[in-house]
Amino acid sequence: MEIGVGTYLKKINRSLIISKIIEHGKISRADLSNITKLTKATISLQVANLLGEEIIVESQQEYNHVGRKPIMLSLNAGAGYAVGVDLDYQKIIFTVSDIMGNPVYSDTLKLEKSNYDEVLQLLIDHIREYKEKYSTSRFGIVGVVIGIHGTVKSEQTIGFVPQHQWYNKDLKGDLEKKLGMNVIIENNANLCAFAEKVFNRHQSENLISISMYSGIGLGVLINGNLVKGYQGYAGEIGHMIIDPNGELCNCGNSGCWELYASEVSFFKQLSKKLNKPKLTYKDIENLIMLRDPAVMIQMEEFVSISLLV
Numbered sequence: 095m096e097i098g099v100g101t102y103l104k105k106i107n108r109s110l111i112i113s114k115i116i117e118h119g120k121i122s123r124a125d126l127s128n129i130t131k132l133t134k135a136t137i138s139l140q141v142a143n144l145l146g147e148e149i150i151v152e153s154q155q156e157y158n159h160v161g162r163k164p165i166m167l168s169l170n171a172g173a174g175y176a177v178g179v180d181l182d183y184q185k186i187i188f189t190v191s192d193i194m195g196n197p198v199y200s201d202t203l204k205l206e207k208s209n210y211d212e213v214l215q216l217l218i219d220h221i222r223e224y225k226e227k228y229s230t231s232r233f234g235i236v237g238v239v240i241g242i243h244g245t246v247k248s249e250q251t252i253g254f255v256p257q258h259q260w261y262n263k264d265l266k267g268d269l270e271k272k273l274g275m276n277v278i279i280e281n282n283a284n285l286c287a288f289a290e291k292v293f294n295r296h297q298s299e300n301l302i303s304i305s306m307y308s309g310i311g312l313g314v315l316i317n318g319n320l321v322k323g324y325q326g327y328a329g330e331i332g333h334m335i336i337d338p339n340g341e342l343c344n345c346g347n348s349g350c351w352e353l354y355a356s357e358v359s360f361f362k363q364l365s366k367k368l369n370k371p372k373l374t375y376k377d378i379e380n381l382i383m384l385r386d387p388a389v390m391i392q393m394e395e396f397v398s399i400s401l402l403v
Contacts, residue, residue: 104140107132111140112169115150116194117296120166141167148173148232149193169194174233177224179217179240180282183257183308183358186216190224193236195293199224208258214265218272225275238275240265241282243309245326250279253325256333256344257308283329284320287313304331310352332356336399354399364392 110130115121121129127137144150151170154163171192180187183205190199203216217240225235242265244255252263266279280288287303290313295301303313310332314321321328332352333345340349353359365373367388381389 107136108140108144111137111144112149115167115169116292120153120168122164122166124164126167170232171196172231174231174236175224175228176236177221177238179221179238181213181217181240182243186213186220188220188224190228190235195289208260210258210260210263213258214268217269221269221273221275225273235275237278238269238273239278239280239285240269241285242279243282243307243311245330246279246281246284246322247325248322252279254345259344281311281313281322281326281329282307283311283313284322285313286311287315288320291315291318306355306357308358309356351399355396360392360396364389367392 107130110132111126114126114129118125123134123137123141126132126141127134130137132140141150145152148170150167153166153168171194174193175190175198176193178189178191180189185205186203188201188203189197191197201220203220205213205216207213221235221238228235242252242255243257244260245253247253250266252260252265254261255263266277269275269277283303283305286305287301290301290303291298299315299318301315305311305313312329312331314329323329332355333343333347333350335347335349336351336354337349341353342348343350343353361373364378365371370377378389382393
């Protein structure tokens, strides 16, 4: 039991040290000890291990005072990479980031079909390419995270993706069998909230993040933990019904908020009014500059409905 407790504490200390290095970018051993309240001996041991594994590196900070220049610790950004996948309705966005979270490569794949097996194979093919491309780094691709525009259950299985009409799919299991890699599946709005804390709001234990893309999602952190609700439904604010007699939604209900206030709905309604099937962001920007009546009315309605709930 004592060995198990000791191993667990070392793991906790290691995670704490890495998180503070991420937060500060560069930090000295002394400052790490002060901030984490860990002893200097513990810091020295953990830092030595992290240096040996090439997870962190040392550098000297610019120093204009008398005395020795402080040795700064920072993450070795190129030690490994992660693949982030935004699995949306009509496109899949792949982003490869270094372990500091800096994007190093991005690719957008147009998605014209919703067949699960076909989409699964597309994911497998592209992730394998990244796995090979970054295999020369110290740890290669350390993991894959896929953002789902739908509900994700506690065991990381997909509950329901309205736009694709997928029910109860084990995307995580299917990918891990083929790739031999660690894969994490999560609702995209939850991932946005988590990323906001990790990379921007380090001290925020309670926050919300609203995503407005093909749909509308809400990520909630309370006491540092994601709030998912029953079967992952907690953040599905886009499917709140604002008009019981409204349009039919892919989720099966009528009058859902995202049918009127999401980015996709805005493009869809404006395309219909202008009789122009494929509107681009640039098209809309130009029409706004020209104060086109149809666009201005649609924009006003869009903003009003967005603020309704």
